[in-house]
């Protein structure tokens with residue numbers, strides 16, 4: 001039987017549920033998810049293989065109008081992902097139905113149109129609709145712009161219509177041998193996932209702004225045959241004054257972040273871990289091209 005394989009880019013505004021979708025499809029928590037927008041910062045590959053089909057999903061950061069260097073780099077990585085893909089999934093949060101933002105979306109749509117590739121509109125968070133009929137005007141609106149080969153409503157969190165989505169994706173993929181071993185789920189290493197998990201705990205533990213000025217740098221990641229693996233990471237912040245907030249009274253806040261992160265990292269890599277966290281100030285790192293480069297942006 002002929003095999004099919006290809007890349008599928010998952011794009012859309014922040015908070016639309018892109019990372020949730022990739023996690024639901026792969027049945028593993030690969031990409032971090034938080035209630036805050038702009039959680040994802042790096043493209044994340046998630047490889048879904050069946051007997052005849054291999055779909056290489058790429059989760060991307062939320063599409064925005066970039067204001068600082070970090071955001072410019074995020075938008076570039078979205079564009080790169082769209083350029084390198086076989087199929088584009090634009091995830092749209094059904095909550096946005098009364099305020100479809102054709103300005104931000106318009107920019108994204110323009111990039112997609114230029115690529116001349118198949119694209120689906122995925123209307124997500126169906127579970128939040130009181131009446132499914134509310135979808136009709138939305139579908140009509142999106143059909144008008146003549147960009148999407150398919151419009152598919154789903155709930156990423158409830159796993160609604162995901163099988164249908166996968167079947168439809170399959171139809172659009174090119175015939176090809178598999179591009180990765182079927183056992184591989186991602187190409188990123190444990191070191192990367194450890195840093196993402198720490199970042200996720202920071203998103204959940206601190207107020208609105210702080211997580212956005214925070215980045216994680218893994219200094220050491222030592223795998224040991226016997227005993228715990230050793231991970232040491234810097235929590236990078238922008239201002240001296242943020243140090244106190246990160247650390248908390250008597251260090252308790254940082255300790256709790258560390259414990260939550262260690263627990264989740266252990267679940268992910270299935271090995272006990274000793275995690276050490278340090279707080280470092282790098283003024284305006286989000287606007288410093290050299291620092292951004294050293295952080296992999």
Ligand SMILES: Nc1nc2c(ncn2[C@@H]2O[C@H](COP(=O)(O)OP(=O)(O)OP(=O)(O)O)[C@@H](O)[C@H]2O)c(=O)[nH]1
Pocket residue numbers: 013014015016017018019020021032033034035036037038039040041060061062063124125126127128154155156157158
């Ligand atoms: N009710 C509901 N909530 C969802 C659904 N999918 C995602 N969410 C929630 O929406 C929020 C954002 O989800 P993410 O998966 O992080 O969204 P994202 O598009 O990856 O966001 P960025 O990485 O910031 O661009 C989280 O609180 C999710 O739990 C869904 O189908 N239904």
Ligand SMILES: [Mg+2]
Pocket residue numbers: 018019020031032033039040059060061062
């Ligand atoms: Mg995300």
